[in-house]
Amino acid sequence: MHRVTLIPGDGTGPEIAEATRRVIEATGVKIKWDVVDAGIDVMAEKGTPLPPEVLDSIRKNKVALKGPMTTPIGTGFRSVNVAIRKELDLYACLRPCKWYPGVRSRYENVDLVLVRENTEDLYAGIEFEEGKPGTLELIDYINGKSEKAKIRKDSGVSIKPISIFGTERIVRFAFEYAIANGRKKVTAVTKSNIMKFSDGLFMKVAEKVAREYPKIEYEHKIVDNMCMQLVQKPELYDVLVLPNLYGDILSDLCAGLVGGLGVAPGANFGKDCAVFEATHGSAPKYKGQNKVNPSALILSGALMLKHLGENDAAKRLEAVFAKVVKEGKNVTYDMKADRNDPTAVGTSQMADAIIKEMG
Numbered sequence: 001m002h003r004v005t006l007i008p009g010d011g012t013g014p015e016i017a018e019a020t021r022r023v024i025e026a027t028g029v030k031i032k033w034d035v036v037d038a039g040i041d042v043m044a045e046k047g048t049p050l051p052p053e054v055l056d057s058i059r060k061n062k063v064a065l066k067g068p069m070t071t072p073i074g075t076g077f078r079s080v081n082v083a084i085r086k087e088l089d090l091y092a093c094l095r096p097c098k099w100y101p102g103v104r105s106r107y108e109n110v111d112l113v114l115v116r117e118n119t120e121d122l123y124a125g126i127e128f129e130e131g132k133p134g135t136l137e138l139i140d141y142i143n144g145k146s147e148k149a150k151i152r153k154d155s156g157v158s159i160k161p162i163s164i165f166g167t168e169r170i171v172r173f174a175f176e177y178a179i180a181n182g183r184k185k186v187t188a189v190t191k192s193n194i195m196k197f198s199d200g201l202f203m204k205v206a207e208k209v210a211r212e213y214p215k216i217e218y219e220h221k222i223v224d225n226m227c228m229q230l231v232q233k234p235e236l237y238d239v240l241v242l243p244n245l246y247g248d249i250l251s252d253l254c255a256g257l258v259g260g261l262g263v264a265p266g267a268n269f270g271k272d273c274a275v276f277e278a279t280h281g282s283a284p285k286y287k288g289q290n291k292v293n294p295s296a297l298i299l300s301g302a303l304m305l306k307h308l309g310e311n312d313a314a315k316r317l318e319a320v321f322a323k324v325v326k327e328g329k330n331v332t333y334d335m336k337a338d339r340n341d342p343t344a345v346g347t348s349q350m351a352d353a354i355i356k357e358m359g
């Protein structure tokens with residue numbers, strides 16, 4: 001019996017989380033779910049969108065399945081998703097982008113995996129607001145330290161830290177993943193030609209780590225070129241490893257290559273804990289309508305089963321999912337050729353079809 005923390009999330013999260021839980025249970029793997037609530041809906045009652053029992057539960061169980069959660073724009077609270085990653089030091093974000101026959105996409109035969117560093121870079125949240133005394137002090141300091149620096153006094157400043165420690169562990173994660181999953185090539189992606197001391201360091205450290213894995217091919221690409229390459233010939237790529245911000249942007253690009261956010265799973269790994277979640281957000285406009293596609297979280301569930309050592313169940317779940325999608329009958333609106341197709345099924349009916357197929 002495995003113990004797993006289940007965070008339904010908010011918006012459409014609870015609907016897709018419930019669909020995913022039922023599908024996972026249909027594999028026959030025994031899981032005791034520890035259901036804890038976080039997100040915008042618990043804010044009023046608990047005074048925080050991330051009550052301490054949520055992190056306590058993940059720390060205890062070491063594995064969590066999480067529905068998406070809303071980050072309101074223009075209010076004080078920071079992203080719960082980012083907070084969970086930070087609090088548990090979930091430094092590696094894994095985003096497999098695989099095309100399944102039946103999924104409408106401009107590309108076929110794409111099967112790449114993106115590994116995003118989750119804790120550093122411009123995403124570290126180290127920011128100085130325009131006009132604040134501390135910001136002016138910082139600008140004066142930097143302008144005084146470098147002849148090149150001419151930061152205007154009315155600037156806001158975001159800091160981009162990239163460390164040897166953070167880079168080593170994420171690049172090593174990418175190579176270890178490649179070995180464990182029979183992958184052949186790792187491509188590091190940076191803008192090292194311009195940001196020599198941050199991205200340049202990432203590139204140098206990646207090259208050093210790559211030498212420890214001679215059986216896996218290694219290459220480095222500049223991020224703008226990488227975007228073009230991915231759009232032109234995505235089938236050439238296997239495992240990508242990127243600093244946080246490029247990883248965030250290219251995750252959505254790669255999800256787009258294989259049919260969009262509805263089918264893009266994800267996982268966040270730390271030294272001790274792992275949290276499995278879809279790439280997409282809470283799609284709040286569809287809340288409570290039993291409409292959105294549960295596939296991304298279901299595929300995240302398959303990744304979770306693999307992480308739990310339930311390889312056969314993970315493979316079976318993926319195969320059954322692929323069959324239902326290939327048939328194209330019991331799928332949600334976004335997987336139909338016409339988004340208004342009246343034969344599209346709802347979130348829970350798509351889960352039912354997968355469960356039925358599992359037998």
Ligand code: NAD
Nearest residue numbers: 068069070071072081261262279280281282283292293334
């Ligand atoms: P979103 O991913 O929720 O939606 C983007 C578009 O994709 C929308 O048109 C939506 O309808 C569609 N979409 C998303 N998931 C779908 C699904 N499963 N099936 C069918 N269509 C789907 O992104 P957004 O609108 O930018 O963000 C909404 C909220 O989610 C924001 O508050 C954002 O901060 C949050 N968010 C959370 C996470 C997370 O929980 N990890 C990730 C991204 C965004």
